[in-house]
Amino acid sequence: MVGAYTDPSEMLRDAKELGPDIVFLDIEMPGMNGLEIASRILELLEDVEIVFITAYHQYALEAFRVHALDYLLKPVELELLYRTIDRVVKRKKGNVAAVSESGQAPSRIVCLGGFEVYPAEQTEPIRFPTAKAEELFAYLLVHRNTNISKWTLCDSLWPGIISSEKLNQNLHMAVYRMKKTLRDGGIGVRISSQRGFYRMECDAPCDYVMFEQAAVDMNELNPRHVEVATKAIQLYRGPLFGSRDYPWCEAERERMSRYYAGLAKRVARWHFDQGHYHETIELLLSVLYDVPFDEEAHEILLRAYIGLQDRTAFLLHYERMKANFIEELGVEPPATLKQLYINMRLY
Incomplete structure (x- = not known):
C-alpha cells in the first residue's frame, strides 16, 4: 500500500x-x-x-x-x-x-479519406467506446504538440452545453476512454494534462502528419524531390477525417485540400515540362476529382492532351468541364480554357 x-x-x-x-x-x-x-x-x-x-x-x-x-x-x-x-x-x-x-509500439494512424487507428501489425482498426472519445483524439491530433485549455476542448466538442459541471464530467470521461483505448491498442502517442491544459505528442506513423510535413517542406522540385512529393501526394486519399462531421476541423480540412491540390499541380507541371504527359494527366484527374473547378489544373490537363495529340480526349474533357461550370457555378469556363478549346477546334 x-x-x-x-x-x-x-x-x-x-x-x-x-x-x-x-x-x-x-x-x-x-x-x-x-x-x-x-x-x-x-x-x-x-x-x-x-x-x-x-x-x-x-x-x-x-x-x-x-x-x-x-x-x-x-x-x-x-x-x-x-x-x-x-x-x-x-x-x-x-x-x-x-x-x-x-520491443516497441509501432502503430499507424489514417486520417486522410477516413479515420482509423491500427495497432502494431494489425489489419483491423481499434474501436473507440464512444464517438466523443474518438473525436477528442482527432482534435488533439490536429493540435498536437500544443497545450490546449480544457475549456477550449469543451467549447469545440460540446458547444451546446453550458453547465461547467456537466462539461467537466464529459471531458473527464472522454479523456479516460480515449487514453484507455489508445493504451490498450499500443498506439504511439503521449498525452499529458497539467493545470487544466492537455497536450498530445504523436510518435505513431500518421498519413496526415507526414503529408503536411512534406507539403510544407517542399520548395524547389528536382527528380529526387518529385519522388518524395509523389509519395506524399499518394498519402492523400480524401478529406481530413473523411466523412466525420467535425465542425471544428473545417478550416484544417480545407487547408489540407489546398496543400494537396498545390503540391499535385506542381508535380504535374514538372512532368508536363519533361514531356511526361501520361503522368501529368493521371495526377490532374485525381486533383480535379477533389477540386473540380481549379482553372490551373484544367489548363495543364488540356495542354497535356494537346501534347499527346489526343484531340478526342481533349474535347471530351472540355465538354464535361463546361457542363459542370454552367450547372454548378452558372458561368462559362474561364477565357484561357475557352481559347484552348477554340484553338483545338481550328486544329
Whole structure:
C-alpha cells in the first residue's frame, strides 16, 4: 500500500507522485462523491485501476460507467478482495508482455479519406467506446504538440452545453476512454494534462502528419524531390477525417485540400515540362476529382492532351468541364480554357 487518505483533496494532490496501480474508493464520502473523485484520478493516472467499495447495490451501474475495474460490497469479503487484486496483477502482466514481445509500439494512424487507428501489425482498426472519445483524439491530433485549455476542448466538442459541471464530467470521461483505448491498442502517442491544459505528442506513423510535413517542406522540385512529393501526394486519399462531421476541423480540412491540390499541380507541371504527359494527366484527374473547378489544373490537363495529340480526349474533357461550370457555378469556363478549346477546334 502506498497511501491511505480520509481527505479526497489530499489524495488527489499526491496521486500522481505516488503512482498507484489500484485505488479503492468509497462512493459515499463527505465533501466529494467517490464517482467524481474517480473521474479526476483517471484524468491524472491513465494506467490506474479503480475499485469502489459501497454498501449499496444500486451504485454498481454508476461505478462501471466510469470504467471501474470492480466494486465490492461492505463488509468486504477477503476472498473477493484477493480476486480483484489478482485481476489487476494479470492485467499489468498482460500489458508488459505485449510491449516486451514487440520491443516497441509501432502503430499507424489514417486520417486522410477516413479515420482509423491500427495497432502494431494489425489489419483491423481499434474501436473507440464512444464517438466523443474518438473525436477528442482527432482534435488533439490536429493540435498536437500544443497545450490546449480544457475549456477550449469543451467549447469545440460540446458547444451546446453550458453547465461547467456537466462539461467537466464529459471531458473527464472522454479523456479516460480515449487514453484507455489508445493504451490498450499500443498506439504511439503521449498525452499529458497539467493545470487544466492537455497536450498530445504523436510518435505513431500518421498519413496526415507526414503529408503536411512534406507539403510544407517542399520548395524547389528536382527528380529526387518529385519522388518524395509523389509519395506524399499518394498519402492523400480524401478529406481530413473523411466523412466525420467535425465542425471544428473545417478550416484544417480545407487547408489540407489546398496543400494537396498545390503540391499535385506542381508535380504535374514538372512532368508536363519533361514531356511526361501520361503522368501529368493521371495526377490532374485525381486533383480535379477533389477540386473540380481549379482553372490551373484544367489548363495543364488540356495542354497535356494537346501534347499527346489526343484531340478526342481533349474535347471530351472540355465538354464535361463546361457542363459542370454552367450547372454548378452558372458561368462559362474561364477565357484561357475557352481559347484552348477554340484553338483545338481550328486544329
